[in-house]
Amino acid sequence: MKIGVKILPREEVLDSSGRTVTKTLQSNSFKVSDCRVGKYLEIEVDAKNEAEAKEQVQKMAEFVLYNPLTENYQLEVL
Amino acid sequence: MKKIGVVRFLGTNCDRDIWQAVEAKGYEPQWLWYENEFESSDYDAVIIPGGFSYGDYLRCGAMASKTPVMKSVVEFANSGKPVLGICNGFQVLCEVGLLPGALVRNHSGQFIDKWVVLKVENSCSHWGENVETCRLPIAHGEGCYHISEHDYKNIKDAGQVWLTYEDNPNGSVADVAGVMNAGKNVAGLMPHPERALFEWMGGQDGFNFF
Numbered sequence: 001m002k003i004g005v006k007i008l009p010r011e012e013v014l015d016s017s018g019r020t021v022t023k024t025l026q027s028n029s030f031k032v033s034d035c036r037v038g039k040y041l042e043i044e045v046d047a048k049n050e051a052e053a054k055e056q057v058q059k060m061a062e063f064v065l066y067n068p069l070t071e072n073y074q075l076e077v078l
Numbered sequence: 079m080k081k082i083g084v085v086r087f088l089g090t091n092c093d094r095d096i097w098q099a100v101e102a103k104g105y106e107p108q109w110l111w112y113e114n115e116f117e118s119s120d121y122d123a124v125i126i127p128g129g130f131s132y133g134d135y136l137r138c139g140a141m142a143s144k145t146p147v148m149k150s151v152v153e154f155a156n157s158g159k160p161v162l163g164i165c166n167g168f169q170v171l172c173e174v175g176l177l178p179g180a181l182v183r184n185h186s187g188q189f190i191d192k193w194v195v196l197k198v199e200n201s202c203s204h205w206g207e208n209v210e211t212c213r214l215p216i217a218h219g220e221g222c223y224h225i226s227e228h229d230y231k232n233i234k235d236a237g238q239v240w241l242t243y244e245d246n247p248n249g250s251v252a253d254v255a256g257v258m259n260a261g262k263n264v265a266g267l268m269p270h271p272e273r274a275l276f277e278w279m280g281g282q283d284g285f286n287f288f
Binding site: 010014016017019020039063064065067069 | 107136137140144179180182183184186222225226227249
């Protein structure tokens, strides 16, 4: 089973990449007020059901995948 | 003679510099390989050098903080012995939870390589001498120190802010360049004292950090 992990910088953390992308889009006439840049992981796990798969990946996220001081994460079943 | 453990991960690149600095001080350096644990009693201090451990993949210092050697570094630090993290070493110490806060990408988005003037806010008894200011080089892309307002107040009140930049180069909260743990035996800084040992290197303010 495949679980997606979406990781984004927290609102209060200055997101240099997001700001750079925002400026590039704006300077090319796109109407953009903000952009946040994060990362996306697809993790394949052996699990009986969705709940079990999510539980396993949640443990991984809390172990190393995200830093609660600077990031937020969301899981989704793929 | 003092024995200093120098941690090496895949991607560490300031290890030889630290080795030279430790020898220049008359101490005995020994490598600590990331795959191995070690005995706390075998070393007087541990230094985690700078570099790009694990290619900075995921987050700088994140995966290095989950290695066997770091398990021993945490035990070593918890026994009260001195640990110093420089640049990527500082990032690893934050990720493993020995130091407060985290390091994120520089405000400018650029890698910055230059000399900076630092103010010693609270002197660290194990690392660095009791001076008011010093001049050291920085070389980092992710040196912006991040900490919540609440946690910053706590470390400031507890005297854990070690060094601040005179002219903030990277957007760090409150100009922070280096911090200590509550016990003051673990310290981390973004600047590179090992690159400022002698005048011919451009400055010698780093010599007394070791």
